Amino acid sequence: MKRMAWVLAATVLGLGIAHAAGKDDAARAIDAAAAKMKTAAALEDQWTPTVAAFKAAKAADAAGDYAKAEASAKRAEALAAASIAQARSQKHLWRNEVPR
Amino acid sequence: MMTEPETTGPARRTVLLGAAGAAAALALPRSGRAAAVAAPKASLWPEAAFKATTPDPALKALWGSSSLTPTTQVKMDAPDIAENGAVVPISVDANEPKITGVALLARHNPYSLACAYEIPEGTSPAISSRLKLAKTTEVIAVVKSGGKLYSTSKRVKVTLGGCG
């Protein structure tokens, strides 16, 4: 159940952010994603789809497709944020899994 | 769950020792050892048999006939479900007199013939090896004896390996 919640949250967030975007919007989104990802990495909980989305954003940005770059970056940011929330909650919740 | 759990320790150890012992005799190719062993002739390989995509033409190309006589005298040990399709242990044995050849075929592999052996006099037809099975398939063991072909077959289920 918990698992589904994470996947759902992350998936829903990644959608519906597409809009006409310029170069600056894309750059801002990429920076924001990078910042979130740095936090996630520090918490040892980066998700592989986050990295994939970020790569896609950089590639689209380099190709001049800023709308796609921004959308992908936002997806990366959302995924990174979800992983941060996961890591922070696990700081306490992990103890529930220990056999006693 | 298994009712009679057992560890593999001692048996495994023997195997390792065996391998290590043999390692002393390990040789590199063309290393010019005193007892040099000649390489086989590549031209012996029955290419047409190995290029056939179904069992019948493979056997015709290999031994000139695809007429099989199913018999319980040919025995094959193969798993019901392959743990990993890339490494399926399969053993054959047969009770027919004067066996001169043994072959294994996997009906649904891209090429049906997996392996074939020439059995000189004095060599047992009991052969164990490990085969690749592309998907769930009938595996056919064929034995050549006195110009006739005897066989047995078994369906081996191949599922996708999961955990990564």
Place this chain on the structure above:
Amino acid sequence: MRAGVNRAGARMAWGEDKTMKRVWLMIAAFAALGLARPAKADPAADLKAFQRYFQTRFPKLELKDYVNGPYNFSANDRAQWKQILEFPPYSFAVDAGKKAFDTKFPDGASYASCFPHGGIGIAQDYPKFDEKTGKVVTIGIAVNECRTRHGLKALSLTKGELADIVAYMTSTSDGKPIHVVIPNDKRALAAYEAGKEYFYSRRGQLNFSCASCHVQAAGKRLRGQYLAPALGITASFPVYRSKWGNVGTLVRRFIGCNKKVRSVPAKPDSAAYRDLAYFLTYMSNGLPIAGPGARS
């Protein structure tokens, strides 16, 4: 119409909003209530509870059976595995590892000079806590430390020559009881605790912990394959996996498991993996070394 709803929704799900932060904290605090407070690390008590957990779940298995991993749960798979072990596919690795191990370094030293008892029959003592550096040292890392001390490049910790060397060293410990020591040193206990936390923490987009598969779901099937119990799981490493077609180390498996749950793996020599190996191997203390092993 700039996805306002999404953003609000996002905040709630992310837990970035202040109110939500409080809720998260409450949830966390609530979760912590039922347990003993994050008490002092007590590895010995953990070990007992861990082994008891599995023995309660699988009363027919003896402790030493756990080194057979998934093959305790399927007669069909076990039969194939035993046939493969008749001439195990890791034989080449052990052979190559022995040759590498016996080869002198350019400075005249050798691997044997870096280890107690010349490196023979000592694999069961790893991972070890190094009091000088305050870090956990796996046997693979110890091999690399030996190399760099003698002017050689460190090898990949996951496969290849180092895996072969560790496979050979492990083969000389076959059957010896795993004997990981956690000294009464704050740093060692902290490393143990960190490994324990890593093991039980859910991570990756699929939200699995190591324990999700190898404790809770141990002995159950995941896409046609049986999940090995965490107890005894380290005993067969390094392991020849048919899927890999060669021998890999424990850290290679960590990386694979992390990727499987869609989590970016840690670095092979990271503190995270050192500590994880420390905790996980300690949990199998007393079980016999059965490595190198073979798995599908």
Place this chain on the structure above:
Amino acid sequence: MAHQILVHATTSGGVTTVEALIKHPMDSGFVKGKDGKLIPPHYIEVVEFTHKGKLVLRGFWGPAVSKNPFIRFSFKGGASGDPIGVSWVDNKGETASMSAAIM
């Protein structure tokens, strides 16, 4: 190092059992490599076992034989110390051979 052959031959009751593990990729030609391209077929085609120079088994293998092939068979005769020869040739014309004594 590239072409190793491990042989384990034992004799008991007048029958010699030979086990061999041969290092070879046995690429079928149907599997993709890391670069996404098919790995070209590379497999042993003929393998021969001799006892004191006399052929005791000839095998024809195809791409369906597993990586690092294993084989076990037995023949009548053979004494401790006798040489067992193993040799193979693959579809690229590479060959390897070795000789090991019956234990």
